[in-house]
Amino acid sequence: MEPCCNLEVDVNGEETFMVDKTIIVQYSGKFAKLFGKSNGARGKLKVVFNDFPGGSKGFEHMLRFCYNNGTTDITPSNLLLTRCAAEFMEMKESVAGVSNLLEQTEKSLQEINFWTWSGLLIALKQCQNLSLAADSSIVLEKCLDTLVGRLVLASETSPCPSTCSTDSSGIRFSCDSKSTESIKTNSARLTWWFEDLLFLSPLLVAMLVKSMVLRKLDHVVISRFLLYYQKAKFPNANTDEKCKIIEMVIDMHYNMDHNYVSCKTLFGILRVTLSLNISKCSRKKLESMIGSHLDQATLDNLLVPSPYGISYLYDVNLVLRFLKAFLHRGTGVVAPVQMRKVATLIDLYIAEIAPDPCLKASKFLAIATALPDSARDSYDELYHAVNMYLEVHDHLSQEERAKICCGVNYEKLSPQSCLHLSQNSKFPSKSAVQALISQQSKLNNSLRATPNKTPFNNSPCSSSGAAQRGEKDKISEQVVLGDENIDLSVDNEKLRAHLQGMQCRVTELEKICLKMQSQMEKITKAKVSGSSNARSLPKLCS
Structure with a gap:
């Protein structure tokens, strides 16, 4: 019996299908509910769908199942369209012992591990196009999980999954054309898939990277992919698209182990953001990573x-x-x-x-x-x-x-800087005094750590030592008492002479310490040699 075309179906305004209502009703719960009480109606009926998932192509895949006695060829390229159409048309009940369309799509999805690499990419592209469909998330999750598993395996074994091939649709993927020589290199082994995933939206890249992080794919490789994606997408993107891309790149780097993200990479991202008005949250994340x-x-x-x-x-x-x-x-x-x-x-x-x-x-x-x-x-x-x-x-x-x-901090200035400061009119007068007192304090500490027998009186720089010490005490007393009337313009020469005297005494101390060290080494050698002859100790200072 020839089927009659007694039902007109308008799918999203894209295309109109003339179908046999009787055939469709036995597989579709939605149509069964719609026409359950109108079986005796004469003439043609019309149904208009404005939100059919997958549009006319999805409806066509559903029709093939109905007109082929409940069977159809489900492939990675039509799985999502068919599944969304089956869900929308409520094709969940089995008819005359035949499995329903939703069950068949589920069975095909369970065989995803046997799909080719290009089949996975096509299914991902379908998921991206139907991202608003309620049932697309299940297929998307399966595709991403399988794809990341292939990448993890590829990074450990070969540069390209063994199932790589050119899809029958004629789409050629970069993985399929890698030469034998290029895949021998470590770079190709880790990055061969970069070009293949450029079709993904920033949202799907974010989902992919999160899955990669969970599966412990090398974070250095993930970072390289994100930068490759950003560089490849920017030339043809408008300002808003650029902001979304770079914000995704920042957020994904922030979720990774910061020890694997180089400082050079982060400053490279920063330079890109200077001309873009990215969100405060993403900018703060980037600055936090750079700070670390x-x-x-x-x-x-x-x-x-x-x-x-x-x-x-x-x-x-x-x-x-x-x-x-x-x-x-x-x-x-x-x-x-x-x-x-x-x-x-x-x-x-x-x-x-x-x-x-x-x-x-x-x-x-x-x-x-x-x-x-x-x-x-x-x-x-x-x-x-x-x-x-x-x-x-x-x-x-x-x-x-x-x-x-x-x-x-004047206590951490060198004597040379302090000498320069004492002659520097751009600094307040108190600063010069503080610097000089700090240097004198350090010298005093050095003197306390030196044996009392140190013969400073014989130092060539100590001829005016008493006068310098008197001047030092005078200045120190004035500063301690908070004297606001210190006239450094008059006393600058005395201060400089005082500081030079301090430097000279430090130099003399260094010479004496070296001499002491040399004589102590001689004493140690004499003890080691085991000499029993009594010897007088050498004079420390001649």
Whole structure:
């Protein structure tokens, strides 16, 4: 009996199908409910679908099943369309011992491990096109899990799954065309699949990467793929699309082990974001990651131009945020070695920004005092940067100069820097006095640690020692008592002479210590030789 076309079906306005209502009703629960009470109706009926999943192609796959006595050829290229159509048409009940369409798609999905690589990619593309369909998530999850499993296996064994082939649809994938020579290299073994997955949307790439992280795929390889994806997608993307791509790249790197993400990679991502208005959340994540790697950064990395509307040359606020992230990262206490590396880097940065005439004193002071005092063994570099800043910004008030100079720890200045400071009119007078007293205090500590028999009276530099000590005591007393009337303009020459005398005494101390060490070595050798002859000890100081 020839089927009659007594039902007109309009599918999403794409195409109209003339079908036999009797045939469709016995497989579709939706149509059975719709026409259950109208079997006696005469003439043609019409049904209009505005939201049929997969459109006309999905409806056509469903029709093939109905008109072929409940059987159809399900492949990776039509599985999702057929499954979504079966779910929509409520084809869940078996008819006359024949399995329903939904059961057949489920059986085909269970054989996903036997699909070819290109079949997996086609199924993923279908999932991407039907991302709003309720049933697409099940197929998508299966496809992603299988694909990641292939990649994990490929990274351990061969550069391409054994099931790779060119799909019958004629689509050619890069995996299928790899030469024997190229796959021998380690790079090809790890990255052969990059080109094949460029069709994925940022949303699906994010899902894929999360699955990769869970399956413990090499994070270095994942990072390389994300950067490859971003670089390949950017040329043809608009501004909004670029923001979505780079935000996805940042978020995925943030979810990975930060130890496997290089500092160079992060600053490369940062340069891309400078011209884009990405979300505050993603920007904060990127700055946090950079902060955790700040000890690996270089001066060139930090010299980021200021954003539009900011007068000063470099983005000091950005570096301050890096420092905050470095000091408060989640790994706990910062190692001293890392702290010193960052302090050295920041001193170089401060020296670079100091000559900027537009840089506010508050910003300069913030970057100069951002690190704790323990981060620096010497404040010489910071002192010279402060000196340069004061020289360029000669319009600053005495109060502003005093605040900036407070960033320098005078106890950690070398004698040479202290001597320079004593003659530096750009620094407040109290700063020079503090530096001199700090140096005198260090010298006194050295003297206490030296044997009392040290013959300073014979030192060539001690002829004016009493006068210098008297001058030192006078200055120290004035500072301790808070004397505001210290006239350094008059006493500068005496201060310089005093400091030079201190340096000379330190030099003499070093010579005496070397002589003592030499004589102690002779004593030790004599004891080791086992000599029984009584010998007088050598004089320590001739």
